[in-house]
Amino acid sequence: xxxxxxxxxxxxxxxxxxxxxxxxxxxxxxxxxxxxxxxxxxxxxxxxxxxxxxxxxxxxxxxxxxxxxxxxxxxxxxxxxxxxxxxxxxxxxxxxxxxxxxxxxxxxxxxxxxxxxxxxxxxxxxxxxxxxxxxxxxxxxxxxxxxxxxxxxxxxxxxxxxxxxxxxxxxxxxxxxxxxxxxxxxxxxxxxxxxxxxxxxxxxxxxxxxxxxxxxxxxxxxxxxxxxxxxxxxxxxxxxxxxxxxxxxxxxxxxxxxxxxxxxxxxxxxxxxxxxxxxxxxxxxxxxxxxxxxxxxxxxxxxxxxxxxxxxxxxxxxxxxxxxxxxxxxxxxxxxxxxxxxxxxxxxxxxxxxxxxxxxxxxxxxxxxxxxxxxxxxxxxxxx
Ligand code: NAD
Numbered sequence: 001x002x003x004x005x006x007x008x009x010x011x012x013x014x015x016x017x018x019x020x021x022x023x024x025x026x027x028x029x030x031x032x033x034x035x036x037x038x039x040x041x042x043x044x045x046x047x048x049x050x051x052x053x054x055x056x057x058x059x060x061x062x063x064x065x066x067x068x069x070x071x072x073x074x075x076x077x078x079x080x081x082x083x084x085x086x087x088x089x090x091x092x093x094x095x096x097x098x099x100x101x102x103x104x105x106x107x108x109x110x111x112x113x114x115x116x117x118x119x120x121x122x123x124x125x126x127x128x129x130x131x132x133x134x135x136x137x138x139x140x141x142x143x144x145x146x147x148x149x150x151x152x153x154x155x156x157x158x159x160x161x162x163x164x165x166x167x168x169x170x171x172x173x174x175x176x177x178x179x180x181x182x183x184x185x186x187x188x189x190x191x192x193x194x195x196x197x198x199x200x201x202x203x204x205x206x207x208x209x210x211x212x213x214x215x216x217x218x219x220x221x222x223x224x225x226x227x228x229x230x231x232x233x234x235x236x237x238x239x240x241x242x243x244x245x246x247x248x249x250x251x252x253x254x255x256x257x258x259x260x261x262x263x264x265x266x267x268x269x270x271x272x273x274x275x276x277x278x279x280x281x282x283x284x285x286x287x288x289x290x291x292x293x294x295x296x297x298x299x300x301x302x303x304x305x306x307x308x309x310x311x312x313x314x315x316x317x318x319x320x321x322x323x324x325x326x327x328x329x330x331x332x333x334x335x336x337x338x339x340x341x342x343x344x345x346x347x348x349x350x351x352x353x354x355x356x357x358x359x360x361x362x363x364x365x366x367x368x369x370x371x372x373x374x375x376x377x378x379x380x381x382x383x384x
Contacts, residue, residue: 001030001031002031002032002034002068002069002070003018003032003033003034003070003071004034004064004065004070005018005033005036005039005064005072006036006064006071006073007039008074009081010075010078012317012318013074013318014042014043014322014324015042015074015321015327015328016040016042016045016074016328016332017092017093017328017332018040018072018332018335019328019332020045020049020052020055021053022332022333022335022336023050023054024053026336027053027054027055029340029343031070032056033050033053033055034055034057034058034063034068035047035057035058035064036057036060036061037059039064040328042324043327043328045328061084062084065081065085065086066084066086069349070090070092070339071089071091072092072093073092073093073094074328074331075093076094076100076103077091077103082110083110085112087110088112089111089113090112090114090342091107091112091113092114092115092117092335092338093115093117094117094118094131095116095118095363096116096118097116097119097373098264101374104363105369107363107364108367108368108369109367113362113365114364115358115363116361117129117131117335118131118132119361120338121357121360123357125357126357128333128334129335129338130334131331131334131335133177134327134330134331134333134334135320135327135330135331136176136178136181136259137178137181137330138181138319138320138327139288140177140178140180140182140257141185142319142322142323143178143182143286143319144170144185144186144189144286145185146316146322147255147257147284147286147314148189150304150312150314151168151255151284153165153168155167155168155186155189155190155191156189157190167190168189168190168192168254168255169191169192169193169253169254169255170182170192170194170253170254170256170257171193171195171214171246171249171255172193172194172195172196172211172256172257172259173195173196173246173259173260173270173295174196174259174260174261174288174289175195175196175197175199175202175205175259176202176231176261178259179195179197179257182257182259183195183206183211184209186255187211193210194212194213194214194249195211195212195214196213196214196245196246198234199221199224199225199229200221200225201225214245214249216241216245220234228263230263231260231262232262233265234268239268243270243272243275246275250278250279251278253279253283254280254282254283255284256271256283256286256296257285257286258285258286258288258295258296259288259289259295260289261292266292267292267293267294269294269296269297273297273298276296276297276298276307276309276311277307277308277309279309279311280311281309281310281311282310282311284311284312285299285312285313285314286314287315290315290316290317291317291318296313300315301315302315338361341355341358342358351365353365359372
């Protein structure tokens, strides 16, 4: 079987779906690998390194995709890309199927068997394939580094002959994978860190990292988590009380990192324009949720906005791509772990539709949409 790795063509995307290291592992699985020239260049992986790992270098995308049985991508294909895949090819990537249903129809029509990696269930067996965690972790780290770059002051307390510099105070809103890494990073840089989250379980995790937890409503927190471990959308009363607590905390805060997401919904607004307007000049807010509608009123995807009172609101798009080398390395390892699922012990390609990870991620098969999450509710999943 032949694998293709192509250059990512979406805006703000510097990552690549395979590294020379994972290419070696694919070759050990008995696969032939074709890498489009320059596919890894923006993530620091040059053609020569892929070649040394045993891949062939294709002169362009069409040459890499033309006879590929397996196509590995970070982001979903751009217009015209699906047409370059042969019928029966397997496509694996962050395909964002629920937001892009027309793409899923196009995969089915083109006879492409597509797997969406963001649908990997968060079960223990799938941890090595958990792209959401690997990328959110790096996004959390990078958000603090970006904040430090925008901040006109130092993070740690410093006692010098010329005087003492106060430690920066950082507030992390949303203590999931990205938020916990942001806490750890800000602490390592010497900041005094506090954090808040709607889920009760977050308190212990935040405190174990040496940060202070801001509790909004202990009772409400008990029912704020879904069975899958995600947050629920909170009611108006909770949101009002959260704003009151946070407004109080903002008086002592230099930097806010917002990471709060609710699956399938627009991100909740956690900082209103009034709250930002009350912050001290020179403060920095990073809105990691900016692409999901934003946690901060006034944040803009792709821009850094300076408010009238001198607060910088950072709204970078695709945060993992800003740390493309490590993000690609972890993503490629996640993909490799997923690929192993598609090969049996005799190294034969086999899609085991009874496997719960396969079931959750497989979007289309043999020209039909098969994912239960994408089928109209009226059609029983079993009928697929
Ligand atoms: P996420 O990206 O969906 O959301 C980020 C954080 O924002 C979450 O902690 C969420 O509770 C919080 N949030 C949402 N609304 C909020 C609001 N109004 N105010 C404050 N905070 C708000 O979450 P995630 O990082 O993907 O993690 C979700 C859960 O999944 C966590 O419990 C995490 O520990 C768990 N998880 C489990 C596994 C596994 O078992 N393999 C892997 C990764 C994550």
